[in-house]
Amino acid sequence: MSEVNSPWLIVGLGNPGPDYAANRHNVGFMVADLLAERTGGKFKRAQKAQAQVVEGRIGPPGPANRRVILAKPMSYMNLSGGPVSSLSDFYKVPVSNIVAIHDELDIDYGALRLKLGGGDNGHNGLKSMTKAMGADYHRVRFGIGRPPGRMQVADFVLKDFSSTERKELGYLVDRAADAVECLVIEGLERAQSTYNS
Numbered sequence: 001m002s003e004v005n006s007p008w009l010i011v012g013l014g015n016p017g018p019d020y021a022a023n024r025h026n027v028g029f030m031v032a033d034l035l036a037e038r039t040g041g042k043f044k045r046a047q048k049a050q051a052q053v054v055e056g057r058i059g060p061p062g063p064a065n066r067r068v069i070l071a072k073p074m075s076y077m078n079l080s081g082g083p084v085s086s087l088s089d090f091y092k093v094p095v096s097n098i099v100a101i102h103d104e105l106d107i108d109y110g111a112l113r114l115k116l117g118g119g120d121n122g123h124n125g126l127k128s129m130t131k132a133m134g135a136d137y138h139r140v141r142f143g144i145g146r147p148p149g150r151m152q153v154a155d156f157v158l159k160d161f162s163s164t165e166r167k168e169l170g171y172l173v174d175r176a177a178d179a180v181e182c183l184v185i186e187g188l189e190r191a192q193s194t195y196n197s
Helices: 024-039 081-091 124-133 153-157 163-186 188-195
Strands: 008-012 051-058 066-073 098-104 112-116 138-143
Touching (some): 008 163, 024 066, 024 138, 024 163, 051 081, 051 163, 066 081, 066 163, 081 098, 081 124, 098 124, 098 163, 138 163
Parallel strands (some): 008 098, 098 138
Antiparallel strands (some): 051 066, 112 138
16 A cells, blocks of 8 residues: 555554543643544544544545544553554554654643654653654654753653643644644645644
8 A cells, every 4th residue: 555545643642541631741632632523533442452543534525635543542651652553553554654743841832843753852652652663753742841940850741731721722732633634634844834833
């Protein structure tokens, strides 16, 4: 199957369970949930992987319409690579058609950066994905900023967004979902020029 005709695997990174649902580290899940809502699908357990998936289509009718598999690994962040690799094999998705949506400490809150490949920057979800299948997948990096004062990074990412941040969060998640759709339908360069901030 050529890459043009292959489906896209869009992975929101996060930790499963209600205790983590509103954490900064779970913004990938938030974006995936919104994308699922837009396709009219509901997440259900994957047969072949420790993940929840929605199969659907995004884009206008015609040649720009894309088949997508939205996924949320249910393995905890630092083991994301196993489920993503299993889904990639099962749905026959080339690594270049995989998109990881994740929180990023080195970018201001709410800013987006899209890129293909690169390092993991200490992000355990990316580290696990890269170990499982190499680094040549797309990333949609959602800025969460640095921890204040002397707060440890691990504590910061596992805390819920602040009340001030939550005021804008819905809009920012919506924008990140738009960026993912643009990447899949129109390509990386167009998505970068429109959404990178």
